[in-house]
Amino acid sequence: MIAIIDYGVGNIKNVYKAFKGLDLDVIVTSDKSVINDSSVIVLPGVGAYKDAMDNLNKHNLIDCIKENANKGKLLFGICLGMQLLFEKSYEDGEWDGLGLLEGEIVRFKNHLKVPQMGWNKIIKSKNDDIAKGINDGEYVYFVHSYYLKPKHEEDVICWTNYGTRVPAIVRKDNIIGMQFHPEKSGKTGMKLLWNIKEMIK
Template identity: 55%
Template sequence: MIAIIDYGAGNVKSLQFALTKENMDSCLTTDPKRIQNSKAIILPGVGAFNDAMETLHKLGLIEVLKQEVAAGKPVLGICLGMQLFYETSYEDGSWDGLGLLQGEVSRISSSVKVPHMGWNNITQEKESPWFTSITDNAYVYFVHSYAVSSFREETLLASTDYGGKVPAIVQKDNITGIQFHPEKSGTTGMQLLQNFGEMMS
């Protein structure tokens, strides 16, 4: 069972539907026990960074997430969920994130239209089981105004070009962050979710 953390930040139903389509059992939850008993965790999200952190704090989920990561459980962050993994975000101020990954989140360059919304291709930076049956430069669907702006180079699995190099998939040990929305990214997105399932088993 995959625990999708349902903390009110985005349409989690479409993500759950996509997982069900790939025969992956999931539940929408904020219950620490269900999260602890899960096989893997997905932290989704759209919206404001600080609001999301405050909600996670109020629900008592920040420590739960950190404990599960420390225990080696696969944890996947999608869109805002990926950004929350980092130390700091400069979205309307300066805010502390979960600090699971080293780096910062900043507004996308004003040299391009913000938000970055629509289909863009991703360049695979290194080999990974995440890319099983996925071609390089595959197109995926993005919706975001902020992006990871500083990060450890060795964590970068895939990038996209939008006003500069934007991390699209990052990974450190059992933590993976995906900036785009797999559930809206057609066959490529579905294959990514399937690969996640394979890596869990």
């Protein structure tokens, strides 16, 4: 069972629909016992970093997510959900994240338009099951104004280029993050979600 965490942010219906389309058991929930019983936790997210952390806190879910991740359960963050996995964000202030992975979230500082909104190419920097079957140069759909500065480059599986190198897929052991929206990234996105499915077989 895949548990998509419902903590009052963003549009999670499309993530739900995408997993459902892969014939997976999936539920949208904020119930800790359901999350504890799941085989994968999906942390979606659209919106502001602080609001998202506040909402997780309000729903009493921070410890629950951390405990499950520390036990080795697959935890998959999408977009803002990926950013929340890290230590800190500088989005309109300075806010602590879940701190499960090391790195900080910073704003784009270049001449390009912000947010990065649209389709960009991803390039693999290492082989990993999460990016199985994905070729260099395949496009995925990004919408974000802040990006990850990772502490460990080896946590980054795929990069994209938006004036600077931007981590697109990160993974450390059982924790996976995607800065873009796989559920909105056409066939490439579906392949990536398929790879998640393969991991929980």
